[in-house]
Amino acid sequence: MTGGVYYDPLATGILIPRWGTQASQLRAAADGLSSAPTGGLPSVAQGAAGVFLEMWETTERRASVASDVYADELRSTHGAYTSFDDEIARRMEAMEAR
Numbered sequence: 001m002t003g004g005v006y007y008d009p010l011a012t013g014i015l016i017p018r019w020g021t022q023a024s025q026l027r028a029a030a031d032g033l034s035s036a037p038t039g040g041l042p043s044v045a046q047g048a049a050g051v052f053l054e055m056w057e058t059t060e061r062r063a064s065v066a067s068d069v070y071a072d073e074l075r076s077t078h079g080a081y082t083s084f085d086d087e088i089a090r091r092m093e094a095m096e097a098r
Contacts, residue, residue: 012078016071023067030060 034057038049 007077007081009078009081012074016074016078019067019071019074023064023071026060026064026067030057030064033057033060 033053036053038046038053041049
């Protein structure tokens with residue numbers, strides 16, 4: 001624990017696929033909403049239903065982008081920590097070899 005920040009590489013390995021899965025599920029749901037028919041509704045409700053579906057589709061697409069970004073940031077953080085740990089190990093080995 002350093003300054004209240006703790007990095008767990010095992011958790012990262014679990015979280016990245018979960019965020020990626022969530023993003024793809026949100027995209028699939030948005031695709032379903034974009035093709036949802038409103039024609040079976042009374043004509044007075046069709047416009048409101050279309051607006052409702054469009055708003056939810058937009059929300060889900062934005063959430064899928066956020067999930068993708070979060071997964072990408074976790075990958076980046078994992079890479080940075082791994083590189084840093086590898087560099088520290090290399091330097092420690094070099095000091096011990098002296």
